[in-house]
Amino acid sequence: MSRSDQLASLHPDCPDWQKLGPTAEDAALRAQAAAVTADAEDREEQWSHGFTRRRLLAGGLGVGVAAMTSQLVTTRISWAAPNASPTGTLIVVFLRGGMDGLSVLVPADDPQLLKARPGIAVRAGSLINLQRGFGLHPSLAPLQPLITAGRFAAVPAVSTPDLTRSHFQAQDCLERGGAARSSVQSGWLDRVLQQLGPGTTFRGLGIGARMSRSLLGSSNPIMLTSLKDFSVKGIDGVAPQTLAALTTLYTGLDHPLGVQGLDALQASAKAQAYSKQEQKPAKERGYPDGELGNSLATLAQLIKAKAGVRVATIDLGGWDMHTDIGTVEGGDMTNSLKTVGAALATFAAELGPDLDSTTVVTMSEFGRRVEQNANNGADHGHGGVTMILGGGVKGGVHGRWEGLAPSVLDLGDVPGTNDYRDVLSEVVMGRLGLSAAQATKVFPGWKPTPLGIMS
Numbered sequence: 001m002s003r004s005d006q007l008a009s010l011h012p013d014c015p016d017w018q019k020l021g022p023t024a025e026d027a028a029l030r031a032q033a034a035a036v037t038a039d040a041e042d043r044e045e046q047w048s049h050g051f052t053r054r055r056l057l058a059g060g061l062g063v064g065v066a067a068m069t070s071q072l073v074t075t076r077i078s079w080a081a082p083n084a085s086p087t088g089t090l091i092v093v094f095l096r097g098g099m100d101g102l103s104v105l106v107p108a109d110d111p112q113l114l115k116a117r118p119g120i121a122v123r124a125g126s127l128i129n130l131q132r133g134f135g136l137h138p139s140l141a142p143l144q145p146l147i148t149a150g151r152f153a154a155v156p157a158v159s160t161p162d163l164t165r166s167h168f169q170a171q172d173c174l175e176r177g178g179a180a181r182s183s184v185q186s187g188w189l190d191r192v193l194q195q196l197g198p199g200t201t202f203r204g205l206g207i208g209a210r211m212s213r214s215l216l217g218s219s220n221p222i223m224l225t226s227l228k229d230f231s232v233k234g235i236d237g238v239a240p241q242t243l244a245a246l247t248t249l250y251t252g253l254d255h256p257l258g259v260q261g262l263d264a265l266q267a268s269a270k271a272q273a274y275s276k277q278e279q280k281p282a283k284e285r286g287y288p289d290g291e292l293g294n295s296l297a298t299l300a301q302l303i304k305a306k307a308g309v310r311v312a313t314i315d316l317g318g319w320d321m322h323t324d325i326g327t328v329e330g331g332d333m334t335n336s337l338k339t340v341g342a343a344l345a346t347f348a349a350e351l352g353p354d355l356d357s358t359t360v361v362t363m364s365e366f367g368r369r370v371e372q373n374a375n376n377g378a379d380h381g382h383g384g385v386t387m388i389l390g391g392g393v394k395g396g397v398h399g400r401w402e403g404l405a406p407s408v409l410d411l412g413d414v415p416g417t418n419d420y421r422d423v424l425s426e427v428v429m430g431r432l433g434l435s436a437a438q439a440t441k442v443f444p445g446w447k448p449t450p451l452g453i454m455s
Contacts, residue, residue: 097319101385142345150395159416175213190217200308383414430454
């Protein structure tokens with residue numbers, strides 16, 4: 001099987017592999033192989049020492065007390081000490097598929113836009129006015145209170161350093177926090193957690209069924225879909241006695257296992273307690289139906305409960321809009337952005353004062369081409385849009401923007417004039433308190449250019 005056939009079988013949704021050329025194909029295969037190898041080694045390490053934190057707390061543990069305790073006392077504990085002092089929470093929402101930035105943050109004053117997109121361009125009269133000639137898609141109107149309060153920022157022309165129209169390559173690059181040919185294989189959020197040091201059991205979270213590549217590494221984040229399902233599984237009526245027995249076992253143990261083991265074992269009980277607090281279902285709290293609303297509702301509960309969440313990831317697919325991007329009256333983009341706007345606005349409102357120490361970043365692997373295609377959609381492009389909202393954000397449109405003139409475009413794409421590492425470096429320093437030296441360890445070999453995103 002050729003390299004192209006291998007890549008096509010791995011990624012049937014991406015028809016552009018044939019166009020990438022041998023160098024890009026080799027790079028993609030090397031990245032895929034490295035990611036698989038790292039994941040396999042990580043998985044082997046977890047299982048070789050019994051029930052690690054991730055395995056224990058993910059749920060599905062159906063063993064007796066004796067079997068569980070016999071493995072726990074020989075486990076190498078790697079999770080953090082309790083009671084660490086947090087500086088806030090960073091939430092990364094990955095909009096997978098390549099969101100069309102020109103439909104979200106619209107350069108309404110650029111005459112080239114209507115020429116290139118006569119059927120799908122969002123007209124100036126319907127936009128939410130921002131700065132520098134830009135407007136926001138009207139489906140994001142629920143974010144208006146954040147915009148008015150100066151807590152919403154956007155950066156156009158954001159990209160990876162390499163021009164690729166491959167979903168896999170671009171996502172892998174973004175989530176590793178390096179360039180396509182970088183030797184760095186751990187995720188950038190894993191390296192953030194390493195720089196932050198100890199924290200609570202809930203310091204690193206992936207919300208959903210699949211771990212984000214950005215969390216891959218030694219920090220062992222927790223994966224959960226809902227608080228009520230986050231537990232040590234057992235026969236009804238046994239779990240409280242099990243936790244009581246383990247509490248007695250570890251009390252007074254002169255070893256890090258004594259404090260940290262107790263903290264991890266009790267995390268499942270804490271999650272159950274959080275889930276039983278007087279909270280209505282997500283929909284009754286104003287969140288839209290679906291994964292994004294449910295995930296943000298879960299995070300809101302944990303943040304308000306002071307559970308010590310430092311970084312969290314949420315994935316939301318459905319942004320590969322080769323057809324029917326639509327108009328403000330309807331279409332895929334309008335429908336998807338309505339969900340995003342409603343979910344983020346409800347989340348911000350529910351947090352209340354806790355929004356002061358919470359920052360949300362949305363990112364996508366690339367933008368779409370400037371010119372619409374024959375199916376009233378847009379094909380894979382380069383420069384896209386990142387949105388940042390919440391506490392510590394300096395409102396407005398930031399970063400370099402050079403317009404849509406043909407002489408500016410990069411092979412028909414919005415050029416990547418703002419490197420995604422500039423955006424993320426500034427956010428982790430501003431929100432999580434990392435120093436410039438620490439940010440360099442998160443994004444090796446990169447010296448960030450300040451964009452003025454964080455106040």
